[in-house]
Amino acid sequence: MRKNHIKCSLIVLMCIAAVAGGSAFDENLKEVNFVIPKGWPKPVYNLNRNKPTTSGFMLGRKLFFDPMLSRDGSTSCASCHTQFSGFTHVDHNVSHGINGLKGTRNALVLFNLAWNKSFMWDGGVNNLEVQPLGPITSPVEMNNTLENIIKYLDTSINYKTRFYKTYGDSSVTGQRILKALAQFTCMFESYNSKYDKVMRKEQGVEFTTQELNGYKLFRKNCESCHKEPLFTDYSFKNIGLPVDSAYFDIGRMKITGDSGDSLKFKVPTLRNIEVSYPYMHDGRFRSLKQVLNHYSSGTVLSATVAKEMKDGMFFTENEKTDIIAFLLTLSDKEFLLDLRFRNYRD
Amino acid sequence: MFALSYICNALVVTACAKEKDSAFVTVRIYPVFDGMQLILDTENYTNEHGNLLTISLFRFYITHLKLHVTGTSDYVTPEGSHLIDAQDTTTCSFSFSVPLGTFDSVSFVTGVDSADNTSGANSGDLDPAKGMYWAWNSGYIMAKLEGNSAVCKTIHKAFEFHIGGYMPPYNAMRQVNLPLGETITIENGKRSTININADAARWFAHGLDLSVTNSVLIPGRAACEIADNYSGMFSISGSTP
Numbered sequence: 001m002r003k004n005h006i007k008c009s010l011i012v013l014m015c016i017a018a019v020a021g022g023s024a025f026d027e028n029l030k031e032v033n034f035v036i037p038k039g040w041p042k043p044v045y046n047l048n049r050n051k052p053t054t055s056g057f058m059l060g061r062k063l064f065f066d067p068m069l070s071r072d073g074s075t076s077c078a079s080c081h082t083q084f085s086g087f088t089h090v091d092h093n094v095s096h097g098i099n100g101l102k103g104t105r106n107a108l109v110l111f112n113l114a115w116n117k118s119f120m121w122d123g124g125v126n127n128l129e130v131q132p133l134g135p136i137t138s139p140v141e142m143n144n145t146l147e148n149i150i151k152y153l154d155t156s157i158n159y160k161t162r163f164y165k166t167y168g169d170s171s172v173t174g175q176r177i178l179k180a181l182a183q184f185t186c187m188f189e190s191y192n193s194k195y196d197k198v199m200r201k202e203q204g205v206e207f208t209t210q211e212l213n214g215y216k217l218f219r220k221n222c223e224s225c226h227k228e229p230l231f232t233d234y235s236f237k238n239i240g241l242p243v244d245s246a247y248f249d250i251g252r253m254k255i256t257g258d259s260g261d262s263l264k265f266k267v268p269t270l271r272n273i274e275v276s277y278p279y280m281h282d283g284r285f286r287s288l289k290q291v292l293n294h295y296s297s298g299t300v301l302s303a304t305v306a307k308e309m310k311d312g313m314f315f316t317e318n319e320k321t322d323i324i325a326f327l328l329t330l331s332d333k334e335f336l337l338d339l340r341f342r343n344y345r346d
Numbered sequence: 347m348f349a350l351s352y353i354c355n356a357l358v359v360t361a362c363a364k365e366k367d368s369a370f371v372t373v374r375i376y377p378v379f380d381g382m383q384l385i386l387d388t389e390n391y392t393n394e395h396g397n398l399l400t401i402s403l404f405r406f407y408i409t410h411l412k413l414h415v416t417g418t419s420d421y422v423t424p425e426g427s428h429l430i431d432a433q434d435t436t437t438c439s440f441s442f443s444v445p446l447g448t449f450d451s452v453s454f455v456t457g458v459d460s461a462d463n464t465s466g467a468n469s470g471d472l473d474p475a476k477g478m479y480w481a482w483n484s485g486y487i488m489a490k491l492e493g494n495s496a497v498c499k500t501i502h503k504a505f506e507f508h509i510g511g512y513m514p515p516y517n518a519m520r521q522v523n524l525p526l527g528e529t530i531t532i533e534n535g536k537r538s539t540i541n542i543n544a545d546a547a548r549w550f551a552h553g554l555d556l557s558v559t560n561s562v563l564i565p566g567r568a569a570c571e572i573a574d575n576y577s578g579m580f581s582i583s584g585s586t587p
Binding site for chain 1: 464466473474482485
């Protein structure tokens with residue numbers, strides 16, 4: 001009996017020691033376990049080539065929050081991608097990087113990335129692993145190079161230990177940095193919103209009459225591009241936004257060189273839309289009401305405009321309110337507050 | 347312990363290689379301009395159009411290296427992707443083992459295939475840290491030539507050609523086939539060398555005028571035209587059978 005008691009105490013002490021040790025928040029990482037929610041398509045990202053592990057996830061997390069990845073030590077990935085807003089830069093139409101320099105596009109949300117067919121508003125990046133190269137090298141974001149980052153990481157015993165744990169030896173390469181970041185960011189999975197729980201028929205979770213009406217309107221008017229369950233079909237569309245002469249952003253055409261792609265931008269997911277304002281590629285709309293006003297009456301019918309815009313859609317004020325009520329059911333608090341994605345300065 | 351097992355492995359591999367009857371071939375690339383050894387930065391060169399220029403950077407990928415076996419099929423070498431950099435001679439040669447036989451030509455691709463362009467972060471010479479990867483429009487820069495010419499109305503009178511693009515119709519990969527002129531017979535344990543000139547002057551073929559074309563930095567038609575030009579820059583400068 002006494003023996004058992006000592007045993008138990010020892011185990012408790014060991015647990016405390018483990019928690020208090022170098023990796024203080026390992027207990028939150030019990031499940032570095034990528035999930036394909038029931039009914040979702042197969043992910044596009046090949047996880048077999050870069051299966052997330054606890055150590056890889058933690059290395060990626062440290063890199064994600066480290067401002068030393070930027071040339072002047074001021075800007076990290078997390079500077080413009082904060083968890084509580086679905087990993088975008090909330091309340092910023094465009095973001096600012098080093099020296100306060102501004103970009104030209106609204107930071108995209110980061111979650112369910114393994115299903116993305118391409119990255120960036122114009123789809124210029126073709127794989128999750130190479131996506132960070134854009135912000136790292138952009139002169140108005142982190143203005144750095146992978147070569148410089150390798151030199152910095154090579155001087156850190158903390159990082160070298162993490163590379164050793166993750167890859168079996170401590171050498172730092174561009175590939176390893178990028179794969180670790182992908183192990184962290186591919187774990188940003190959002191599939192526990194009220195909408196998801198209603199769809200899963202979880203006990204006690206039901207749409208209100210208003211939400212249900214909004215859902216019906218959504219299915220009728222928005223579903224063709226914002227396809228469930230990811231709420232995007234990953235296509236590029238011109239939704240008839242008047243061109244902002246300050247940016248004159250031609251969108252997808254910049255990548256393909258095809259004039260048929262002029263003014264087309266990626267259809268963004270609508271999950272967590274409540275917290276990821278402002279909206280559109282240049283963050284021109286501050287509220288969902290403004291977005292619905294645009295669809296209802298503000299579209300410019302230029303040559304490449306989407307078929308849905310040509311056909312036109314009109315929402316009454318009540319319908320707008322109902323659609324917004326539905327969109328708010330796409331907020332996923334479990335994801336937005338998931339402790340695994342916090343900055344632990346470990 | 348790890349070191350010991352590593353040495354044991356190395357011994358086993360060596361032993362196997364001997365049993366299989368193979369020999370070593372070295373491919374050595376010589377960066378040249380109009381057939382003369384390329385000297386970066388300081389040497390003045392004249393291109394076909396007549397522009398006076400200097401070269402400061404000359405890099406390109408060689409991938410999918412094959413040796414053609416006389417009378418039969420190709421031998422696909424185990425070689426991966428090689429980034430050849432004129433300012434670092436250690437990148438300009440590589441060796442590999444080949445089965446015994448008689449070879450009469452060598453073929454390779456300049457550039458990086460679409461699989462490697464879309465598979466994420468790669469390692470070795472394909473590591474994006476090598477500076478041969480585009481951040482905003484994913485894909486490898488398959489070849490770079492940079493330098494200066496008084497005729498360029500650009501900052502520091504610089505010209506920059508960063509050639510790449512893997513999607514049709516503007517795929518910048520080019521297949522290169524080089525007859526060896528003489529056959530190389532690979533005998534057991536023998537080392538042979540294939541010397542290949544890479545002539546930067548060919549980038550300016552078809553009268554490319556640096557006062558008009560001095561900055562090609564994205565995939566497209568202009569990049570493909572330059573890729574057409576430099577796909578002809580290779581020639582066998584001798585082999586030691």
